[in-house]
Amino acid sequence: MDNQVASVPILDIADLIVRYGTRTAVDKVSLQIRRGEIFGLLGPNGAGKTSTLSAIEGLVKPSGGTVLVDGIDIQRDPLAAKARLGVQLQSSSFQSELTIEQIVRLYSGLYGMSVTRQGIADRIRGIGLDAELGKRFKSLSGGQQQRLSLLIAVIHEPVLLLLDEPTSGLDPQSRRQLWDRIENLRTGGGSILLTTHSMEEAQAVCDRVAIIDRGKVLTVDSPSELVAKHRDDPRVVRVARGEVTLEDVFIGLTGSEIRG
């Protein structure tokens, strides 16, 4: 029985379609994320990464397909599915006039967590913002805001964390710290789906990545397997500047032109 539970993917997306009017942003995407896995979605601007996450989060209604979070269908039982999710949006903003302490207290309360004043202070110290405790959200730097939004995303200890470009705009120190935090979350039993434009990040933290483009999954595997699998593809060979890298595979498969 335990084996059976463990074998249910933490996220099971099948033939997901997201449309905005006549534009198809996600075109029959199927992906499975294993328990305890850190999974990366890579793709050029407009590939459909945020739209895929939005459908999982229930922010957009899929035009087709199914999404199971921990075996729960998000359309049939959205509340139970959402309770298992932690979400950090591509650009998070909180009530700008509230202080950090008030924001952490507010969200702990919304999730029904009972956290003491000391508990709140400890969590804020954990993200290095103890000196900023009484500052309003709007007066934090971009990186500080991002650290706070990650803290809020995991405050209810979700089993699956969705992070949309979590390290864009962070300095190298904060980026490394965030990678450590992501790995700690996994050690604590969580699974993570993140999007990134950084090949370095994909290689540093992701067990597997999917390269998506124009709403379709082009390939899925571990970063090193992706390189091994596609290194002889003529499109990849053409763009490589030496030893084939993950970025060469990415550009080879998705093309060199800039997306609108």
Ligand SMILES: Nc1ncnc2c1ncn2[C@@H]1O[C@H](COP(=O)(O)OP(=O)(O)OP(=O)(O)O)[C@@H](O)[C@H]1O
């Ligand atoms: N709310 C919306 N209304 C209409 N079209 C949208 C909307 N959101 C996204 N799109 C379109 O859907 C497609 C996929 O966008 P999406 O935001 O999912 O891409 P992305 O992979 O997250 O890109 P980026 O790397 O730039 O964040 C794009 O063509 C985009 O213009």
Ligand SMILES: [Mg+2]
């Ligand atoms: Mg996006």
